[in-house]
Amino acid sequence: MSSTNGWGPVEKDQSVGQKQANDGGIITINGTQYSKGLGTHSTSEITYDLAGKYYSAFSAVIGVDDSAGNRGSVVFEVYVDSKLVYQSPVMTGRDDGTPVNIPLTDVNTELTLKVLPTSDGGSYDHADWADAKLRQKSYVYASDMQETSSTNGWGPIEKDQNVGQKQQGDGGQIRIANVGYEKGLGTHSVSSITYNIDGLSFRYFDAVIGIDDSAGNQGSVIFNVVVDGTRLYRSQVLRGTHQGVPISVPLSSDSRQVVLEVENAQDGGGFDHADWANARFVR
Numbered sequence: 070m071s072s073t074n075g076w077g078p079v080e081k082d083q084s085v086g087q088k089q090a091n092d093g094g095i096i097t098i099n100g101t102q103y104s105k106g107l108g109t110h111s112t113s114e115i116t117y118d119l120a121g122k123y124y125s126a127f128s129a130v131i132g133v134d135d136s137a138g139n140r141g142s143v144v145f146e147v148y149v150d151s152k153l154v155y156q157s158p159v160m161t162g163r164d165d166g167t168p169v170n171i172p173l174t175d176v177n178t179e180l181t182l183k184v185l186p187t188s189d190g191g192s193y194d195h196a197d198w199a200d201a202k203l204r205q206k207s208y209v210y211a212s213d214m215q216e217t218s219s220t221n222g223w224g225p226i227e228k229d230q231n232v233g234q235k236q237q238g239d240g241g242q243i244r245i246a247n248v249g250y251e252k253g254l255g256t257h258s259v260s261s262i263t264y265n266i267d268g269l270s271f272r273y274f275d276a277v278i279g280i281d282d283s284a285g286n287q288g289s290v291i292f293n294v295v296v297d298g299t300r301l302y303r304s305q306v307l308r309g310t311h312q313g314v315p316i317s318v319p320l321s322s323d324s325r326q327v328v329l330e331v332e333n334a335q336d337g338g339g340f341d342h343a344d345w346a347n348a349r350f351v352r
Contacts, residue, residue, distance in 0.1 A: 072115040075184075075191050079115055080108035084134040085195050096197045098132035098166035103199035108134065111143050111186040111194035117203070120178040121215070123269070126204045127173060127180055131157060132166040134195040139163050141193035147171050148181040159187050166199060173203075175213045209269075210252045211276075211348035217263040217326075222338050226262055227255035231281040232342050243344050245279035245313035250346035255281065258290050258333040258341035266350060267325040274320060274327060276348040278304060279313040280341070286310050287340035293330040294318045306334045313346060320350075 072079040077088040085108040086092035096103040106129070107115065133141040139162040147155040147169065154171055173180070180203070184196040212228035219226045224235040232255040233240035243250040253276070254262065280288040286309040294302040294316070302318045320327070327350075331343040 070115065070117050072113070074109055074113045075186075075194065076110035079113060082106060084108040084136050084197060085110045094136060096199050097135040098130065098197055098199055099135065099164065101166060103130065103197070106197055106199040106201050107182070109184050109196050109198065111184045111191045111196060113184045113196070115182045117180045118178070119173065119180055122203075123175055123206050123209045123214075124173045124177070124203045125206045127171040127202070128204065129169050129201040130166040130199040131160065131169055132164060132197055132199070133160055133162045134197045135162070137162045137193040137195045141195060142187040142189055143194050143196045144185045144187065145169070145196065146183040146185065148183065149173065149177055150179055151181070162193065175209070205352060208349045208351040211262075211264065211329075211345065211350065212252055212254055214264060214350070217265050219260070219262045221256055221260045222333075222341065223257035226260065229253060231255035231283055231344060232257045241283065243346050244282040245277065245344055245346055246311070247282060248313060250277070250344070252348070253344055253346040254329070254348050256331050256343050256345070258331045258338050258343060260331045260343070262329045264327045264350075265325065266320070266327055269350070270322050270352055271320050271324065271350040272322075273351040274318045274348070275316065275351055277313040277315050277346040279307055279311060279344055279346070280309040281344045284309045284340040284342045288342060289334035289336055290341050290343045291332040291334055292316075292343065292345075293332065295328040295330060296320060296324055297326055309340065
């Protein structure tokens, strides 16, 4: 996070007071108090790095803090990846707090919160982002994440499709035992996909594993899930004649790396189109 503020520092969980850190009071907007939030003063700017965090939304209640009385007048702005996505009307010390909710996606990398003075200058512009929250998704599909590294036995790893020929994006729908899946990873033995999940607080890795229908009744593989160097899951030999197998591998809050491996079953790699269907990390 980086920040600039028009009077003293940006305050966390309190309003702006004087020019020292932590000298503010309870964040209060038109009589409503908030135990959490950001206290600022125009002109202010706060920027958060969103890359790889997988947030779904930013929300807050915005307004001029009661410490300004009926004075102060500001405009709040929210930028996502340097693009203005929200601008409030002029807000004064007489106004109630206004709820703001900004949708975010996996590809967003930066959130910036600005408070601007109006034509009457910056006096008494104690502006609050009350109850400000970055909301995390309850799960993230592996195909929507950037892997650290990958290897594949035939062409590239495919996202949200099965392995086709040797070019990226030349596969079809992921299908296991005649069940189609919109999300997932298409691989071919021998394959390995590594994800860095440090700090993301995932609790499980879930998927439906099996041989893709494009292999017909052929192909035979073994799936492994390795967490921080320890194999936590190993499947039986799965063949093109088998149904998809749902798996759920527990992770801990301090898990840092997950590797998804597919081995051939010692009969060669022919037709080993192996799917991690609906693969996702769950919080």
